[in-house]
Amino acid sequence: MIFHHQTMELISQGAEARIYKTSFNAMPAILKERFAKNYRHPELEKRLTKMRMTQEVRCNTRAAKAGVATPTVYNVDMVENKILMEYVHGVPLREVFDGECTNKYDICEQLGLMIAKLHNVNIVHGDLTTSNVLLKSSQDETLVLIDFGLAKSNASTEDKAVDMYVLERAFSSTHPGSQDLFDKVVASYTSALSDKTRAAVITRLKQVQQRGRKREMIG
Template sequence: MPSSASPSSQPTAPTHALPTPFDSASCTLITQGAEAFLYRTSFLPHPSTPSSSAGNCALKHRPSKPYRHAVLDKRLTRARILAEARVLVRCRREGVPVPAVLGLDWEEGWVALEWVEGVTVRRGVDEFVNEGRGEEGEEGLGDRKKEREATLRDLMIRIGRAVGRLHAIDVVHGDLTTSNLMLRPPSSSSGVVRQSGSTSPDASVPITTLAGDIVLIDFGLAAQNALDEDKAVDLYVLERAFGSTHPYAERFLDSMLAGYGDSYKGARVVLRRLEDVRMRGRKKSMLG
């Protein structure tokens, strides 16, 4: 979903009522979409869980909509929160890179997720490409340019593999955009990839590498028991997202598909399906 407060804007104090038991002193608003508010807050583990699990968490709040019928509203919120949490729990169990579910309350309309360090792929690619822009056209920088292209290709391969791991367990994401993919730095001590949303995000440190693991987030529209056709549509949505938000990176989409194609047994069949989906998409856009 498009967010009206982008993750790149400075985190702000919450302006909306927070769900119980959270308070504004401990929550920072990260983004605000049409359906959900995303806060960073701290998670206090239950006495039975290891204290190492204490730390930042992402609080996703789906506030009630006053224009919806109250009973329907509660039912919808509950269904969305449960659906998202169920898919995430299943993904975690099967080793798909997604944040852990730490807790939820459908009456209050929230789910707490493990905080993923790093930046969204959208932000990472944008900043990486902008960083390199000054170098283009300059003499003697041919090798640097090649290096940057290789870095982008490598990222695309990792994205394809991450989506492949999801599809391998017959789950489709339903909203594969570059804002719903996060790039988690290999180790926070390396300090090369800036940590978005850390307690003091340093906006002046440029993103100079796209190293790290891809973590899939935002499973509000995900579905289980997916068919090849659903998986192909998932890939098509991602291709389109790259085309509209990162036209420069669009030329590396073949690497994303190569990473996907090698990631699980049924992937090649899905890639063939993708060609049909693209064809239908083209026909539709020609007809208007």
């Protein structure tokens, strides 16, 4: 058990987990609790949950070592399927881009560089959206990548292209008319890749985009 009598405030719930705001050593913290899927066999569910939690923590930690700002993981409870981590004070890019921010292009440049750091160590986030990137300060443009629940290591070129496509879809659906912002992200991202990796990812991204357009046409 990580907690016994801590005050916890539910702040969000998704398909896989509940997110609580709590405290750790008198500091604000986040507790992520994965819950069981009743339709799965209990032993299979246990193995899958352990595997996903391990992957999440590992990718978060490796990303931080690669220079990506991520929440610090304080503790992991594999019995109760809980991860205790740093509470990051920041504003989601979703809100930043919808507001009157005057340095959106600079932020997009930083976002592209951040994703490149991640992909250069063969990690993909799996859910790259403007809700999962926090801006800590508008002055220094520090970005923090959160929620590695769908992340994976040993990522292929296809995985990286899909990661970028997910972000492109997030821009187009959440921030209509923002293609120029996404283009800035891509330009910054590709500038930080090796020539070989850049060519491979761009080629594969175009293929993923074409598949996406075909699916939209079919409905």
